[in-house]
Amino acid sequence: MNIFINLPRFFGQRRLLGSTIRKLRCVVFGLGNKTYEHYNAVAIYLDKRLEELGATRVYELGLGDDDANIEDDFITWKDKFWPAVCEKFNIESTGEEELIRQFRLVTHAPGDIQPNNVFTGEIARLHSLQVQRPPYDAKNPFLAQITVNRELHKGGDRSCIHVELDISDSKMRYEAGDHVAVYPINDSNLVERLGQLTGANLDEIFSLINTDQESSKKHPFPCPTSYRTALSHYVEITALPRTHILRELVEYCSDEEDKKKLMLMATNSQEGKALYQSFIVDACRNIVHILEDIPSCKPHLDHLCELLPRLQPRYYSISSSPKMYPETVHITAVIVKYKTPTGRVNKGVTTTWLAENKPEPGKPLPRVPVYIRKSQFRLPLQTQTPIIMVGPGTGLAPFRGFLQERAFARANGKEVGESILYFGCRHRDQDFIYQDELEKYEQNGDVKLNLAFSRDQKEKVYVTHLLEKDMDLLWDVIGNRNGHFYICGDAKNMAVDVRNIVLKAIQDKGGRTESEAVQFIKKLESMKKYSADVWS
Numbered sequence: 001m002n003i004f005i006n007l008p009r010f011f012g013q014r015r016l017l018g019s020t021i022r023k024l025r026c027v028v029f030g031l032g033n034k035t036y037e038h039y040n041a042v043a044i045y046l047d048k049r050l051e052e053l054g055a056t057r058v059y060e061l062g063l064g065d066d067d068a069n070i071e072d073d074f075i076t077w078k079d080k081f082w083p084a085v086c087e088k089f090n091i092e093s094t095g096e097e098e099l100i101r102q103f104r105l106v107t108h109a110p111g112d113i114q115p116n117n118v119f120t121g122e123i124a125r126l127h128s129l130q131v132q133r134p135p136y137d138a139k140n141p142f143l144a145q146i147t148v149n150r151e152l153h154k155g156g157d158r159s160c161i162h163v164e165l166d167i168s169d170s171k172m173r174y175e176a177g178d179h180v181a182v183y184p185i186n187d188s189n190l191v192e193r194l195g196q197l198t199g200a201n202l203d204e205i206f207s208l209i210n211t212d213q214e215s216s217k218k219h220p221f222p223c224p225t226s227y228r229t230a231l232s233h234y235v236e237i238t239a240l241p242r243t244h245i246l247r248e249l250v251e252y253c254s255d256e257e258d259k260k261k262l263m264l265m266a267t268n269s270q271e272g273k274a275l276y277q278s279f280i281v282d283a284c285r286n287i288v289h290i291l292e293d294i295p296s297c298k299p300h301l302d303h304l305c306e307l308l309p310r311l312q313p314r315y316y317s318i319s320s321s322p323k324m325y326p327e328t329v330h331i332t333a334v335i336v337k338y339k340t341p342t343g344r345v346n347k348g349v350t351t352t353w354l355a356e357n358k359p360e361p362g363k364p365l366p367r368v369p370v371y372i373r374k375s376q377f378r379l380p381l382q383t384q385t386p387i388i389m390v391g392p393g394t395g396l397a398p399f400r401g402f403l404q405e406r407a408f409a410r411a412n413g414k415e416v417g418e419s420i421l422y423f424g425c426r427h428r429d430q431d432f433i434y435q436d437e438l439e440k441y442e443q444n445g446d447v448k449l450n451l452a453f454s455r456d457q458k459e460k461v462y463v464t465h466l467l468e469k470d471m472d473l474l475w476d477v478i479g480n481r482n483g484h485f486y487i488c489g490d491a492k493n494m495a496v497d498v499r500n501i502v503l504k505a506i507q508d509k510g511g512r513t514e515s516e517a518v519q520f521i522k523k524l525e526s527m528k529k530y531s532a533d534v535w536s
């Protein structure tokens with residue numbers, strides 16, 4: 001059961017807070033990620049506040065951590081939650097598990113439906129990609145032309161691309177530091193393979209219709225559509241399936257051993273968790289791999305389409321400034337491609353699609369649905385303010401936009417403060433992206449570069465090592481000169497390490513205690529003088 005509450009309205013309506021809340025019996029489960037500082041803060045607050053206002057907590061607060069295994073957290077919590085609910089409300093549990101489908105299948109025979117009433121990849125409105133109408137947003141993305149798509153690495157076995165998207169006809173505006181969301185298309189080979197493995201006709205037109213007629217969500221994705229379109233545009237087929245999907249697959253196995261295996265992985269026992277970890281997570285098996293390796297499992301494709309999560313757009317930190325490039329948005333993306341323990345090669349959906357869609361002479365430019373998402377990652381209003389930017393790898397992306405913006409301001413006669421960049425990669429001659437541009441900026445006095453090439457010498461050197469040596473400078477910029485500090489890139493390790501170094505600089509060079517240093521950073525954050533644009 002999902003309950004969505006508009007919190008400001010909920011707590012704002014004073015009349016509600018009296019007798020109604022006191023009658024409320026409630027339970028809260030938060031969905032969060034431990035790499036973020038305010039981990040599950042809303043859920044924790046809601047749980048506490050409801051109790052303060054007189055509501056009765058039916059079962060203890062549950063917290064899910066998407067950095068580990070959020071589904072596991074939920075199932076572990078849910079297993080204790082239901083008995084607590086049954087006890088509280090005097091309900092006798094039958095102990096039987098019932099699998100109920102939320103959506104009903106309707107297959108449209110050829111001729112039953114006009115071809116122009118069939119969705120072909122639109123996110124919401126039929127024909128929205130053919131007949132484009134602003135304003136563009138998550139439900140109505142703009143179909144942008146890819147005008148430039150080039151490799152940035154000069155060597156090595158990894159790939160990072162620079163992509164330019166033409167937004168000139170879109171009326172979309174962006175600022176340096178914003179994100180662009182890209183809607184990907186799944187690999188057609190995997191789509192075909194799923195068709196083969198399920199024995200389905202991918203060109204069949206179908207609709208999935210919610211059995212709950214009251215629900216505002218009539219379909220899991222735009223319907224009617226073909227299975228090919230659903231698998232290409234609407235569902236994640238390369239993500240690692242969660243345990244509830246494995247539980248549903250049990251029903252489609254003809255082999256008892258296969259049933260047992262899937263059932264075990266779907267349970268919350270130590271043995272089940274260990275098998276899920278090794279068979280799915282460690283082996284990086286997606287739904288295609290599972291059906292290949294458990295051959296007696298033949299699910300109905302419409303049910304799979306219902307179970308698989310909706311294909312999400314991927315965000316990219318825009319690596320250009322609208323001052324220099326008002327008509328294009330630049331992306332700097334590292335291509336996801338890795339070998340799995342089963343000998344397969346897994347590829348990232350979006351980065352693979354982008355890498356394969358390069359402009360070619362004599363052919364129409366490739367196009368991709370996108371929209372701009374505003375961010376809080378902003379340059380200081382005053383150009384004179386000094387800034388420190390820490391962005392190893394593709395963490396450089398938004399800082400390329402920042403540097404363009406500040407170089408533009410300087411070229412237009414504005415006084416521009418110091419711009420200090422910490423960039424790191426493996427090898428100077430392989431993955432030092434935008435080397436020419438950065439060196440030119442340095443020659444012009446637009447940036448002070450601090451470079452860490454981790455594998456160019458015996459001992460590994462990362463940006464954090466450079467920062468540790470520059471404690472005086474860090475404190476001088478953020479403590480004495482009112483400067484801004486920015487981090488972009490890997491949320492898991494780098495952002496935490498950098499924050500700890502800044503905390504240390506505040507203590508050692510700014511003469512603060514540990515708790516004062518924490519407060520100091522918090523104040524900088526609230527004033528948008530310490531900002532992170534990180535992902536994991």
Ligand SMILES: Cc1cc2nc3c(=O)[nH]c(=O)nc-3n(C[C@H](O)[C@H](O)[C@H](O)COP(=O)(O)OP(=O)(O)OC[C@H]3O[C@@H](n4cnc5c(N)ncnc54)[C@H](O)[C@@H]3O)c2cc1C
Nearest residue numbers: 314315316317332333334336338348349350351394397535
């Ligand atoms: C706000 C924000 C800004 C971002 N900015 C950028 C940016 O500027 N540049 C950029 O390149 N990315 C950026 N990203 C990440 C980007 O959104 C995508 O997540 C990334 O490009 C991968 O997308 P994909 O569809 O190609 O891969 P997906 O199909 O989503 O696959 C990625 C998944 O594959 C798995 N995986 C990857 N490598 C391995 C491995 N070696 N072993 C096992 N599993 C693995 C992981 O589970 C990973 O989540 C940003 C993310 C956010 C949230």
